Amino acid sequence: MELTPAELTVLGLVVEQPRHGYDLEQVIEQRGIRQWTEIGFSSIYYLLAKLEKRGLLSAEEAGGGAKSRRVFRATRQGRQVATDGALAFIADGRTVPQPVLVGLANLALVAERDYDQALSSRLTRVEARIASVTEAQRSQTPLPPAAREVFSYSLSLLEAERSWLVARVRGGDE
Template sequence: MSLTPAELTILGLVIEKPSHGYELEQVIERRGIREWTDLGFSSIYYLLGRLEKRGLVTAEPSAGPAAGPKARRVFRATGAGVAEARDATLALLSSTRPSFSPFLTALAYRPLVGEREFTAAVRQRRDALAAQIAAVQGARAAQQPLPPHAEAVFDYSLHLMRAEKAWLDQAGKGDDTA
């Protein structure tokens, strides 16, 4: 069974450093991981539970002052978890999958809207994307220095967003008199 991107994200973080759920949330926030993956705070423990049931992580109570009956559980990757994460990473790196963007659906039905409406909507998307690019650049700058793999995530994401913005710049040059 393959890992979802959200499962791989959580498992990868646990492989980097055994952690409890709140620590994972802090790393996700600090690294700006939500800028490139759909991973909510409430899903962290759910995903850890799924990974534990599959034998990809184990959990044990944390040691130290928080120990006791309500101690946080520290999750560690198992050998099977590391192997599964490695296989999932290689599969995602080497294969292409179609992008099922709702934007592509809207483009397919562009004839349903007039040229003026299309141009206005595309310009609105372009402006929102420009703001998103600025936010990702800010998150990236706030994280310096970054490990090379984290830098690659930001770099790739920014390239994709800039490519879409360039396309939107061209598509948004409609005739305003229509």
């Protein structure tokens, strides 16, 4: 059973521990998951319902009265599908589309001064993102191993991009 990145991410978070929709939203926000997968706030409940319908999650009411929430748990099949999906995504050699490559491929259309300004602007955003991801990682310690690896990989990619940008913007002064 093949999952989309958003489905696998939600399923994986529920495999990590049983969760309700609002809890998922908080974890997605805290870990910066929206930076690398498309999970909108409004799509969380849609994804939960879809995964439940496919037999990958089960739900039970928690709490009483008006504040009751459905808490989702991964089924045995859900755990297996999540494991298989995670391994498939890790081994997958496809590259993620990078809009910057489209811009670079059309560099002949851009004045050098504008290109330098665009690179400087991108460097500023990348440095801000590095600071944000680093702070998010630091504020959530200790992290589950999966989250720790996501932060590590994300920071490595951002640092590589920062290094490439610095070499072009500042002539490698740093």
